[in-house]
Amino acid sequence: MSHSEPAPREHTLRRPELRPLWHTVHSRLSSGRPVTRVRLGPLDDAQREALADLLGLDRLPDPRPSVSLARLEEAVTELSGRTVRETVTELVGPLEDRAGERRRKEDERAELWAWLEGHATVRVQPALAGWTASCRATGLVGGSPELTRTLLSDVLTVLAELPAHEPLPVFAARVLRGDSHALDDGTRLSTLVLRALAALHDTAAPESAADRRALWTRAGVADDDLSATVLVGGLRPAGEGPLTRVARVGAEAGQAVSLTLAQLRAPGEFTLAPDSAPVVHAVENPSILALAVRRFGSDCPPLVCTSGWPNTAAIHLLRLLADQGAILRYHGDFDGEGIRIAAYLLDKTPARPWRMTAADYRAAAARTSHGPEPGRLTEAPWDPELTRAMTEHGIAVVEELVADVLMADLAEAIRCGSRSGQS
Numbered sequence: 001m002s003h004s005e006p007a008p009r010e011h012t013l014r015r016p017e018l019r020p021l022w023h024t025v026h027s028r029l030s031s032g033r034p035v036t037r038v039r040l041g042p043l044d045d046a047q048r049e050a051l052a053d054l055l056g057l058d059r060l061p062d063p064r065p066s067v068s069l070a071r072l073e074e075a076v077t078e079l080s081g082r083t084v085r086e087t088v089t090e091l092v093g094p095l096e097d098r099a100g101e102r103r104r105k106e107d108e109r110a111e112l113w114a115w116l117e118g119h120a121t122v123r124v125q126p127a128l129a130g131w132t133a134s135c136r137a138t139g140l141v142g143g144s145p146e147l148t149r150t151l152l153s154d155v156l157t158v159l160a161e162l163p164a165h166e167p168l169p170v171f172a173a174r175v176l177r178g179d180s181h182a183l184d185d186g187t188r189l190s191t192l193v194l195r196a197l198a199a200l201h202d203t204a205a206p207e208s209a210a211d212r213r214a215l216w217t218r219a220g221v222a223d224d225d226l227s228a229t230v231l232v233g234g235l236r237p238a239g240e241g242p243l244t245r246v247a248r249v250g251a252e253a254g255q256a257v258s259l260t261l262a263q264l265r266a267p268g269e270f271t272l273a274p275d276s277a278p279v280v281h282a283v284e285n286p287s288i289l290a291l292a293v294r295r296f297g298s299d300c301p302p303l304v305c306t307s308g309w310p311n312t313a314a315i316h317l318l319r320l321l322a323d324q325g326a327i328l329r330y331h332g333d334f335d336g337e338g339i340r341i342a343a344y345l346l347d348k349t350p351a352r353p354w355r356m357t358a359a360d361y362r363a364a365a366a367r368t369s370h371g372p373e374p375g376r377l378t379e380a381p382w383d384p385e386l387t388r389a390m391t392e393h394g395i396a397v398v399e400e401l402v403a404d405v406l407m408a409d410l411a412e413a414i415r416c417g418s419r420s421g422q423s
Contacts, residue, residue, distance in 0.1 A: 010079060012053065012054060012079055013054070013076065013080060017047045017049070018050050020040060020041075020043065021038075021040060021054075021067070022087070022091045024039075024040055025038050025072070025084060025088050026088040026093070029085060029088065029095050030095050030096035030097065030098055031098050031099060032102075033099050035069055036069055036070070037066050037067060037068055037069060038066070038067050038069065039064065039065075039066050039067075040064065040065050041063050044063075048062075048063065048065075051065065051067070054072075055067070055072070055075050056075065069084065105145075108145040111145075112140075112148060112149055113136050115149065116132050116136075116152055117132050121156045121160050121347070124346070125344060125347055125381075126343065126378040126379035127199055127200050127202070127340045127343065128159075128199055128200065130199050135152065135192070151188065151189060154182070154189055155192045155193050158175060158176070158189075158193050159197075161175045162348075163221070163312040163315055165225070165228065165265070166222070168183055168216060169183075171183070171221055171222075176189075185209060190212075197216075200340060200344065201215070202336065202340065202376055203215070218309065220311055225261045225265065228260065228261040228313040229259060230258070230259050230264075230304065230305070230307075230314040230316075230317050231258055231259075231305040231307060232247060232256065232257055232289075232302070232303065232305070233250065233251065233255070233256040233292060233293040234251050234292070234296070234300035234301050234303050235248075235250075235304075236248050237270050239270050240269050241267050241269040242267070243259065243266075243267035243270050244267070244269060246259065246263060251298065252298055254298040254299075254300065255293060256289055256290065259313065261313040261316065264313055264317055264320065265316070267320065270320070271324055272324045272325060278326060279301075279327045280304060280327070280329070281301065281303050281329050281331070281354060281410065282304040282306060282328060282331070282354075283305050283330075283332070283406070284307075284331070285305070285307075285308075285398070286305050286307055287403075288331075288399050288400070292406075295407060296411075299414050301410050301413040301414055301417065302321075302326070303410070304317060306341070308341065310341070310344070310345050310348070318350075318351060322351075327352075328350055328351035329351065329352055329353070329354035330351040330352070330354055330356070331353075331354040332345075332356070332399065333397070333399055334361050334365075334397040335375055335390075335396035336374050336376045336377045336396075337375060339387065339390075340378060342382075343381055346382065352382075353382045353383070355402065356382065356383070357386060358383055358385035358386040358388070360402075361386055361389050361390060361397060364402045364405075365389075365393045365395060365397055371396050373395065374394070375396070377390055
């Protein structure tokens with residue numbers, strides 16, 4: 001007899017009538033949980049007889065017997081010298097650990113959602129918290145944490161690269177491994193990105209093709225070089241490039257100018273003059289820029305206006321100024337959207353908050369007897385106390401209501417610039 005041939009007594013274990021026993025035991029042991037008894041059945045007479053023979057019973061068991069695993073272990077060991085686990089592995093197949101597998105999958109899911117909620121893009125733009133919650137509620141793509149993480153990584157890559165000044169297929173090819181169709185209408189990735197953008201802008205998820213195009217445009221995709229503009233005042237760069245000349249003529253005339261994305265993309269010679277103020281202030285509302293140039297005229301310090309959500313031109317200009325060594329300071333409305341705009345701009349540029357702390361809001365709210373509700377509030381990454389203060393007071397404070405404070409800061413910037421030029 002060869003080594004692989006079963007011993008004569010082992011043939012008892014291989015009887016066809018015992019297959020229900022071995023399959024049931026295999027399933028229970030594969031659960032990954034402690035097993036002391038297994039319930040069989042219903043068994044026919046031949047199967048009951050085979051079980052009685054195996055266990056050495058003096059009578060047939062019930063059609064639905066409960067078999068002690070310890071008693072079965074004794075019988076199997078006596079017949080073959082092996083354990084029940086070894087026996088069912090040979091007769092049925094390798095044992096699983098379903099409980100362990102469930103725990104592993106739960107850990108993978110928990111790790112995935114923790115990664116998403118802690119991602120840098122999500123942390124700096126808390127308005128995305130609702131989007132991350134919806135992703136978690138939707139569940140895994142194809143039941144796979146790996147596939148889901150890959151998809152969400154692509155979404156976050158797209159969000160980090162916005163705004164863009166190129167057509168959607170060109171943008172997709174640039175940021176998504178050369179795939180110009182990755183953000184085509186109806187793709188899973190496009191849908192997720194648009195839902196994230198809707199959360200950022202506090203709008204409903206787009207349902208029509210026109211709504212989707214409008215949201216892409218609002219996010220800065222496919223801005224054309226002429227319609228995307230940014231308002232500036234008091235900006236006096238050095239050099240003789242076209243952008244420099246346009247900005248300087250406006251500043252010297254004490255007027256605001258509108259710079260196009262085309263001018264910003266091809267600025268020519270553009271540097272900040274050595275005697276210019278090192279700080280460039282930025283505001284959300286054109287009324288603040290208009291007030292500044294009217295009050296200070298040709299002395300107006302460098303001031304940029306995003307006109308609400310900053311488009312590609314605004315982001316491009318602020319980055320260009322930062323590359324030239326400017327220190328950027330931003331102020332916006334104290335309302336839900338204003339906080340989201342500020343978080344977005346601070347993420348996309350090196351700008352830092354200007355009069356945007358909880359203390360600044362409380363001081364402004366104390367001067368305002370009543371006002372509109374602030375709308376949906378999300379965390380202000382630069383000052384978590386700010387959202388709590390706004391929730392407590394329950395009113396919005398728009399930039400125009402603190403214009404005197406902002407003008408005082410700009411006046412001080414002018415004085416500092418004058419002293420610097422005289423020193």
